[in-house]
Amino acid sequence: MFAKGTKRKFSDPGEEPALGAELGPVVRPLSSTYSLQRQSLLDMSLIKLQLCHMLVEPNLCRSVLIANTVRQIQEEMTQDGTWQIMTQALAAAQCPADRLVATEVLCRPSEALAAAQSPKPLPAGPEEEEEEEEEEVVVAAAMEEDVDSEANPLSSSSFLPAPFGAEPGWEDEEDDSEDEDSEECPSDAEDVPDSRRGDQVFGTFEIKHPAPPPDPALEELFSDVDPSYYDLDTVLTGMQSTPKMGPYDLLDSLSPHAAPALSTGTSCRSDLNELDHIMEIIVGS
Amino acid sequence: MGEDTDAPLTPLNHRGFLPDHNYVTEADIISTVEFNHTGELLATGDKGGRVVIFQREPESKNELFSQGEYNVYSTFQSHEPEFDYLKSLEIEEKINKIRWLPQQNAAHFLLSTNDKTIKLWKVSERDKRPEGYNLKDEEGRIKDLSTVTSLQVPVLKPMDLMVEVSPRRLFANAHTYHVNSISVNSDYQTYMSADDLRINLWHLDITDRSFNIVDIKPVNMEDLTEVITAAEFHPHHCNLFVYSSSKGTLRLCDMREAALCDKHSKLFEEPEDPSSRSFFSEIISSVSDVKFSHSGRYLLTRDYLTAKVWDLNMESKPLETYQVHDYLRSKLCSLYENDCIFDKFECAWNGSDSVIMTGAYNNFFRMFDRNTKRDVTLEASRESSKPRAVLKPRRVCAAGGKRRKDDISVDSLDFTKKILHTAWHPTENIIAIAATNNLYIFQDKLNSEMH
Numbered sequence: 001m002f003a004k005g006t007k008r009k010f011s012d013p014g015e016e017p018a019l020g021a022e023l024g025p026v027v028r029p030l031s032s033t034y035s036l037q038r039q040s041l042l043d044m045s046l047i048k049l050q051l052c053h054m055l056v057e058p059n060l061c062r063s064v065l066i067a068n069t070v071r072q073i074q075e076e077m078t079q080d081g082t083w084q085i086m087t088q089a090l091a092a093a094q095c096p097a098d099r100l101v102a103t104e105v106l107c108r109p110s111e112a113l114a115a116a117q118s119p120k121p122l123p124a125g126p127e128e129e130e131e132e133e134e135e136e137v138v139v140a141a142a143m144e145e146d147v148d149s150e151a152n153p154l155s156s157s158s159f160l161p162a163p164f165g166a167e168p169g170w171e172d173e174e175d176d177s178e179d180e181d182s183e184e185c186p187s188d189a190e191d192v193p194d195s196r197r198g199d200q201v202f203g204t205f206e207i208k209h210p211a212p213p214p215d216p217a218l219e220e221l222f223s224d225v226d227p228s229y230y231d232l233d234t235v236l237t238g239m240q241s242t243p244k245m246g247p248y249d250l251l252d253s254l255s256p257h258a259a260p261a262l263s264t265g266t267s268c269r270s271d272l273n274e275l276d277h278i279m280e281i282i283v284g285s
Numbered sequence: 286m287g288e289d290t291d292a293p294l295t296p297l298n299h300r301g302f303l304p305d306h307n308y309v310t311e312a313d314i315i316s317t318v319e320f321n322h323t324g325e326l327l328a329t330g331d332k333g334g335r336v337v338i339f340q341r342e343p344e345s346k347n348e349l350f351s352q353g354e355y356n357v358y359s360t361f362q363s364h365e366p367e368f369d370y371l372k373s374l375e376i377e378e379k380i381n382k383i384r385w386l387p388q389q390n391a392a393h394f395l396l397s398t399n400d401k402t403i404k405l406w407k408v409s410e411r412d413k414r415p416e417g418y419n420l421k422d423e424e425g426r427i428k429d430l431s432t433v434t435s436l437q438v439p440v441l442k443p444m445d446l447m448v449e450v451s452p453r454r455l456f457a458n459a460h461t462y463h464v465n466s467i468s469v470n471s472d473y474q475t476y477m478s479a480d481d482l483r484i485n486l487w488h489l490d491i492t493d494r495s496f497n498i499v500d501i502k503p504v505n506m507e508d509l510t511e512v513i514t515a516a517e518f519h520p521h522h523c524n525l526f527v528y529s530s531s532k533g534t535l536r537l538c539d540m541r542e543a544a545l546c547d548k549h550s551k552l553f554e555e556p557e558d559p560s561s562r563s564f565f566s567e568i569i570s571s572v573s574d575v576k577f578s579h580s581g582r583y584l585l586t587r588d589y590l591t592a593k594v595w596d597l598n599m600e601s602k603p604l605e606t607y608q609v610h611d612y613l614r615s616k617l618c619s620l621y622e623n624d625c626i627f628d629k630f631e632c633a634w635n636g637s638d639s640v641i642m643t644g645a646y647n648n649f650f651r652m653f654d655r656n657t658k659r660d661v662t663l664e665a666s667r668e669s670s671k672p673r674a675v676l677k678p679r680r681v682c683a684a685g686g687k688r689r690k691d692d693i694s695v696d697s698l699d700f701t702k703k704i705l706h707t708a709w710h711p712t713e714n715i716i717a718i719a720a721t722n723n724l725y726i727f728q729d730k731l732n733s734e735m736h
Contacts, residue, residue: 037618041564044622056375057400060462060481061512061531062627065568068510072564 035082042073315719317706321385321393324710326408327355327717328395329724330380334364336397338408338448339726355726359408359448364399376401382467384476386489394453396476400463403478405454405489413441459485459495466516472523479516479528482509486540498546499528499538514629515575522581525550533570533588535595553584553595555602565617565626573629578638579711585641587632590614592643594655607653607660610645612681612695625700633709633716644704647693648720649679665704665718665725676727 045066077083312333319328327339340358367376378399386394392409417439422428462480469476477486477498484499499516503509512531519525524540536549557566569589576585583604584595590611593603609630613620620626625646632643644650645662653660662679680692688694706719714729 038564041618041621048624056377057372057463059627061514061571062624064509064512065531065571065627068567069564071510072567 038073038077042070042077045070045073310722313722315706315722315724316379317381317383318708318717318719318724319383319385319395320708320710320717321395322387322711324712324715326358326385326393327708327726328383328385328397329717329719330363330383330397331722332377332379334362334366334378334380334399336361336363336380336383336395336406359450361406361450363397363404363406364402367401381464384467384469386469387473389473396467396469398464398467398478401457401460403456403464403467403487404452405456406450407453408448408450411447411449412443412445414444415439416442454489454492456487456492456495459487465514468516468518468526470518470523471521475523477516477518477526479513481512484513484516484526484528484546496544498540498544500545500547501530514572517575517577520577520579520581527575527577527584529572529575529586531571532567533572535572535575535584535586537597551597551600553600553603555593563617565621568621568626569617574631576632576634578634579636580638583638585632585634587630587643589626589628589630592632592641592653594641605655607641607651609643609651610681612683616695620700623700625703628703629705630703631706633707635709635714636712642707642709642716644707644718646700646703647681647698648702648704649681650704650707650718663727665720665723665727667723 048066049063049070074083312331312335314332315329316332317330320326321328325341327341329337329339331337337360338358339355341353341355344353363380364378366378368374369376376399380397380399382396382398384396386396386405388394392407395406395408397404397406416423417437419433419436419439420428456478460478460480460483462482464478464480466479467476468479474490475486475488477484478495479485479499482500482502483497485495486498487495499513501511501513510532514529514531516526516528519527525537526540526546527535527537529535533554535553537551537553538546539550540546542548542550557570572586572588574585574587577583578585582597584597586593586595586603587609590609590613592607592609594605594607596604617626630644632641634641639656640652640654642650642652648665649662650665651660651662662681663676664679677691680689681695681698682688682692684694684696702721704718704720708717710716716727718725718727
């Protein structure tokens, strides 16, 4: 109960460090600052995985470390429910018929988590470089399949969590990337207080390493698909000749959209914008 | 060694491959530096696949303070760029590592490797040539037999020194992933090569097969979370070797235990401090280099922010931890953004295992004295390295902090000037520092013998 006249704020950044410090790793601070930083880190990591050199084999150590970072963020977002929120928001943007199917399946968190851990390939969809990107394509293909044939609802749910979690922050990421290009070295004075704060905030949570078993139903569904083609090994070491979209096209395609204010009130709108983006890119318009 | 250094370092040589240019040609970037077992020879490899060997001139007895300088002895093209047609990928010619074999006769042998292929090179001198052939004249033309009236025995006459380098062995097609380390065994018959996921054992005379001794490739590549970052044989026990991983662990393996050494004998890992956990914890814990001490009792490892000395008998935590550039800890996000967080710094022991050395940014390199616990930061740059001048210790201060005359602020550090490769003479206080495309050789002026 709050005293009369006291307005309850959505989030109070001033409270955050104390909260985190008192309650230790159990309570994850969900301030918008922390979420933004985490989101931007996730976006940065996904972009890094995409922007591999096409001519020479990518550095496997670097790719593995970035992929592990992405997994960590994904796990944490799944645990504090942010992942579900985002995927549901995106699913809600689908055509009515699909929405019913998609959201229904999303309500089964264990399957979604299991599928996110071990993505299965679909024959449709352009070749992509990295695991995360591959999941994104697969999702789009799955959605298209739903539109066409109202086929297996499981296929659409399985891959939603992974890529679409990245969407809302892409305007952010565009700014980050531009900064990345223009800066020679990261000696950015303003960076220091934020990242230091970020590190303090990051430091209070603990990492769990779930390893849910792959869904046997899914394995059965895709048993006739040749997995080696989409094997991470093949993908990392055998670059395809012409990617559907070059690495810089992705960033260019983000430019028409202005960066919206990143308060949570507008997050749904940015999600819809992002979804349009992705659909355009994937469908190839 | 310390802040007020009583054994100052002087630059002995400054080898710039492109001395007067302001830009750096990619191909000239030095990618590895290695002294041979006596320290007489110093080899460097670069991104263009070339190897340059320097030889130390014998010390002149005339001048009091004349130290033997290193001059170019030989240059050769070790690796060429290749194209893997099956995967449509280029294979870089960059020399990742050079390792010398112990000298057993007049010739010198070294192993050099790029991402995929290891080569054994023979470096030999020719300073005499035979003269007085019976069937050939001085220019090599066949003599008319009718002019040959007597037999003579050809004699060896001195000639100008010529250094010949020839490839002796080619160890190819054994690595699917990028080779990051090679290490010659103390038995002088075998060596190992390590890539991101596998380690192979070779016999120096046999090129068509190698023996896989470590394989950490998961059945499903999507489950891959850890890679091998460096590997080295024990300096005395030919059955022991160590390899480091991207998760910050070291594994000591005994080849006598099993054919496939996936199961380690000892696992060295420092438990993580939960209060300092962040999204970057794993990345900065990734070990970029591991080196046995000369004694074989200790291991030196380098991760992004620290250098650690481990006792082989204690697996639970390192014996000593040295902060190389802790002021970067608050900048990890920026360093992740510009990929600097993935830079792989090497580390080195001095001959008596009392001092360790490693590189940093802004062309700085650091030395830590394990006994006195003093450390020093020095800079390898043209401006600060006139021959015979003493290097000034440098200091990095926090942004906005109090600055002395030669201090540099964290925000002014140049992250494109990184010293990744350093080497220490096996017995003397001579160090070789690779700064992008320049090689600096520094010598301890007053104490050329080790203490």
